[in-house]
Amino acid sequence: MKEFDYAAPVNLTDAAVLLAQYGARALAGGTDIIVQIRENRRDAGLVVDLKNVAELNVLSFDAKKGLILGAAVPCYRVAEHPEIRKHYPGLVDAISIIGGVQIQSRASVGGNLCNASPAADSIPALIALVASAVIATASGKRETVPVENFCTGPGRSILGPGAVLVHLHLPPPAPNSGSAYLRFIPRNEMDIAVVGVGVALTLNDKRTACVSARIALGAVAPTPLFVPEAGAALAGSPLADADIERAAALAQAAAKPISDMRGSADYRKHLVGVLVKRALRIAIERAKGG
Amino acid sequence: MPKKIHVETTINGKPMEFLCEPRQSLLEVLRDEARLTGSKEGCNNGNCGACNVILDGRLVNSCLVLGPEVQGKTVTTIEGIASAQGLHPLQQKFLEHAALQCGICTPGFIVAAKALLEKNPKPSEEQVRHWLAGNLCRCTGYDKIIRAVLDAASVGA
Numbered sequence: 001m002k003e004f005d006y007a008a009p010v011n012l013t014d015a016a017v018l019l020a021q022y023g024a025r026a027l028a029g030g031t032d033i034i035v036q037i038r039e040n041r042r043d044a045g046l047v048v049d050l051k052n053v054a055e056l057n058v059l060s061f062d063a064k065k066g067l068i069l070g071a072a073v074p075c076y077r078v079a080e081h082p083e084i085r086k087h088y089p090g091l092v093d094a095i096s097i098i099g100g101v102q103i104q105s106r107a108s109v110g111g112n113l114c115n116a117s118p119a120a121d122s123i124p125a126l127i128a129l130v131a132s133a134v135i136a137t138a139s140g141k142r143e144t145v146p147v148e149n150f151c152t153g154p155g156r157s158i159l160g161p162g163a164v165l166v167h168l169h170l171p172p173p174a175p176n177s178g179s180a181y182l183r184f185i186p187r188n189e190m191d192i193a194v195v196g197v198g199v200a201l202t203l204n205d206k207r208t209a210c211v212s213a214r215i216a217l218g219a220v221a222p223t224p225l226f227v228p229e230a231g232a233a234l235a236g237s238p239l240a241d242a243d244i245e246r247a248a249a250l251a252q253a254a255a256k257p258i259s260d261m262r263g264s265a266d267y268r269k270h271l272v273g274v275l276v277k278r279a280l281r282i283a284i285e286r287a288k289g290g
Numbered sequence: 291m292p293k294k295i296h297v298e299t300t301i302n303g304k305p306m307e308f309l310c311e312p313r314q315s316l317l318e319v320l321r322d323e324a325r326l327t328g329s330k331e332g333c334n335n336g337n338c339g340a341c342n343v344i345l346d347g348r349l350v351n352s353c354l355v356l357g358p359e360v361q362g363k364t365v366t367t368i369e370g371i372a373s374a375q376g377l378h379p380l381q382q383k384f385l386e387h388a389a390l391q392c393g394i395c396t397p398g399f400i401v402a403a404k405a406l407l408e409k410n411p412k413p414s415e416e417q418v419r420h421w422l423a424g425n426l427c428r429c430t431g432y433d434k435i436i437r438a439v440l441d442a443a444s445v446g447a
Contacts, residue, residue: 005292006312006358034354035335047312049359100424103336105348189423
């Protein structure tokens, strides 16, 4: 592996100064960045280990304020959190299938977002759950960006030099709401999404109709893809089969997949339809079940 | 050349210090500095699990940890699994079930299984298979390994 320096700041200000240096790379769980540096896919002159910054390790849920998910919090802490399991099941679906147990010990949801893979499992789930990224900029200001606007291309994000993802914020769950994430891979574990689908929806008090819904797709565009029109098509509907079919067709229409070794563009389009329907039915059951 | 970093850590219950370059992985540090060569380099990118160690109670791939990251932490490697009295039941059961051929993946499987049984002493077969999804064996297949882990669990490993 090429040589680099290492720093482990303990506060956000020092972290931002270090990350503003030319060639600086952020390290949280390291499950992507260490491999990328080793395989010469990303350069690094300085690796800034962010795990000692207390603010990036916060994981707190409040029924009124929602969820604060610190950028360096490893997946296992999120997946084992009882209130997150209850209120954000779509997020738990996604992060429970990122790598195996070894990866989940280290990999962070924040890192999954910053790595900006089009096939990242957590990002469609976060978009569906209306997550926003809270960023500390180099000038010391805070910016809040919807997760669907965070990635700008494969491996690229809006983070500039010296900017640090501090945490993700997920709004509190509405009553009668449910979420789900499904991914297609040719085996059961340890693979990268051919297609991923995150959905979240809220039902009315009688649970007879949909109030609002959000659908986001992975691995079908240069970035994770929010499809607002697919969710909007469900709002006000009784979530009958025809409504679900229409939402799935809109998601398919929005998908712009490429053909590669994981699947052809046509196959991916087909999968989008199948997975949107399945994920919606799971989310509906969860919304009804409490 | 980047400055070497002084790291103090605990490996298999013993305090240890070493100097490492930032680019050295925990796996390289274990093998080249601590001379603990039980942890193996398989894929070196987090897929195969041959380098598995337990870091502060969590199973990790040591090839995906930088040496300086273990400052102040506790590491258990395959060398820390057996006791002075003899083999750990997991090791004994791997022998009894012939759950290895070439042996390169075995340290990783045993460390991973140890982490599983510490968290869940009586796992189902499905739970064992799911937990060991991050460990690859290219010769014997997985059935004997799964049976060895389940048998070790049945004797209270």
